[in-house]
Amino acid sequence: MILLFSMLTLFSIHSQKVTVRHAWLRPANKGMNSALYFEVRNNSEKPETLFNVTSNIAGMIQLHESYMEKGMMKMRMVPFIVIKPHSTFVFKEGSYHIMLILLKKDLKPGSKEIFFLHFKNENNLKVIAIVGKN
Amino acid sequence: MKYLFRFIIFITILFYGCSRRFPEKINIARNSFVLLNQDSSNVNFPFDYKGKILVATFIYTNCPDICPMTTYNMQQVQKKLEQKNINNVQFAAISFDPIRDTPSILKDYASIRGMNLNNFSFLTGNKKSIYSLIKNFNFLVLPGDTTQVGTNPVYFFTHADKIYLIDQQGRIRNEYRGSKLDKNKLLSDIKYLED
Numbered sequence A: 001m002i003l004l005f006s007m008l009t010l011f012s013i014h015s016q017k018v019t020v021r022h023a024w025l026r027p028a029n030k031g032m033n034s035a036l037y038f039e040v041r042n043n044s045e046k047p048e049t050l051f052n053v054t055s056n057i058a059g060m061i062q063l064h065e066s067y068m069e070k071g072m073m074k075m076r077m078v079p080f081i082v083i084k085p086h087s088t089f090v091f092k093e094g095s096y097h098i099m100l101i102l103l104k105k106d107l108k109p110g111s112k113e114i115f116f117l118h119f120k121n122e123n124n125l126k127v128i129a130i131v132g133k134n
Numbered sequence B: 001m002k003y004l005f006r007f008i009i010f011i012t013i014l015f016y017g018c019s020r021r022f023p024e025k026i027n028i029a030r031n032s033f034v035l036l037n038q039d040s041s042n043v044n045f046p047f048d049y050k051g052k053i054l055v056a057t058f059i060y061t062n063c064p065d066i067c068p069m070t071t072y073n074m075q076q077v078q079k080k081l082e083q084k085n086i087n088n089v090q091f092a093a094i095s096f097d098p099i100r101d102t103p104s105i106l107k108d109y110a111s112i113r114g115m116n117l118n119n120f121s122f123l124t125g126n127k128k129s130i131y132s133l134i135k136n137f138n139f140l141v142l143p144g145d146t147t148q149v150g151t152n153p154v155y156f157f158t159h160a161d162k163i164y165l166i167d168q169q170g171r172i173r174n175e176y177r178g179s180k181l182d183k184n185k186l187l188s189d190i191k192y193l194e195d
């Protein structure tokens, strides 16, 4: 019975249309800023749109992109991210990131924080991210 | 004649290669500035670093993505040098946001990252000194627009992405991409300056 139940659970994880892995964020002190990074996979036949991320650890959260222009590092807000069918979108350092502005607490390496990803089609997805070393 | 021509080209490439390794870019030791480190101690920059190899960068602690990458890259190089028992190298991360980056903010930034501050300093200072210093390095930085989050003003900077290698006489000898540092290149350049 337990085996059957665990198999069903396993099955349900794999059948999820959107999955997230390798979620981590930068260490930072209260009142400062941090960034959240992860890989989001769209297992469905249709494009999926990530349009918001929420959490109670920051005063403001935005989807951002770092980019270089004429030798200068710049950052801009992006309204949403489209994840193509059967593909993965990567939020990574020096590129797309979830910007966490005005942290309400210290983020110490090794600690974990909860985020919710808001999609256009799928249900909200709860993500647990670990604070990295840098 | 043909061979002579080839020989000249060969020699030119050889010399170009040598001089390219260490072009003396800028002598920053012409003026020194009194800055404050993370412990609020005075640091005469770059005068206090005379006789030492210095790896320096410009950051601001409200930077969420790029500056932490640069800081971490320098931290990795610092660890590598420690393993190799190379002791004559100092590291400095100078804030280009001195209004917000007080010594205590810099200290918190360093401690949450588990930085070894034995030969790594986070520096700030008065606006005038910092901006003069930035100008001496030819480092480019521009403040962005300020938005209000509740009662808090929030702003970011557009900035260059550089790490500088400064020799024992206070001359910039090479510069690197800070967030995407070629660590082996920096390490081999440090070794070259050591000898």
Ligand SMILES: [Cu+2]
Residues within 6 Å of the ligand: A064, A065, A075, A076, A097, A098, A099, B064, B065
């Ligand atoms: Cu950002």
